[in-house]
Amino acid sequence: MKFNKKYNYPKSMRSLIDGKRHYDIGDDKLPSVTTILSATQSEEKKKSLADWKARMGPQYADRVRDIAAMRGTAMHKFLEAYVDGSGHKDLTSVGKEAEPMAKKIIESGLGELDEVWGQEVTLYYPGLYAGATDIVGIYEGKPAIIDFKQTNKPKKREWILDYFCQLGAYCMAHNYVYGTKIQSGVILMCSKDLLFQRFEVEGKEFVKHQHEFLRKVDQYYKNVPQEKQAQGTKNDQ
16 A cells, blocks of 8 residues: 555644534534434434343343443544554453454455545535544555444444444545545454454445435534534634
8 A cells, every 4th residue: 555645634633512422613513424424323323222221230231331432432543553554562451352453444345445535534514514533545546534443343244334333524624625526435344252253335325324324414513513513613714
């Protein structure tokens, strides 16, 4: 793979507003993609999560969630260090679990990464949302948004539709701001049992998920009208 810093990605600060992640882009505080997805979950998904938490017990469920989040963060650090060539070591128990997961993604999924335009870059759609994607560049000869995911157990494609919406959001932001024509998204995932999965989305399916995310953006701002009004005031100044 080679680095090609062809775009000037913005530096941004993350902040919390009412406990929800936002990005400071210039004078604007834009809700994160994950904030929007979380706030617009379907009633079916909310019930499924609530039922799981009830079965596991609140304390155990929270522990499972927190450990998974720490494992994911550690895995991402290994992958970032591999891509930029800096190297990374983590001797904590979480790090020792995350390192082989990262290596599995490297061995099974990063051989097709031809060119890196940026990693852990902030992308934003002016006035609407922002987020950070793991990799943007050329994958298997096509411009693509690439995200790394850890999982406690293997996933079926129909279980990760929010991930495709997330990729679609980043794709739309990049295409709008930089005039690109990215039409491909890739999820590289590894379970804690070291099962690698690759999910790709493109073409009409990808467009469908982009439209679905825009619907969620509209729903989000209807549910949080004061935030939209504050945003509009800043944009008018």
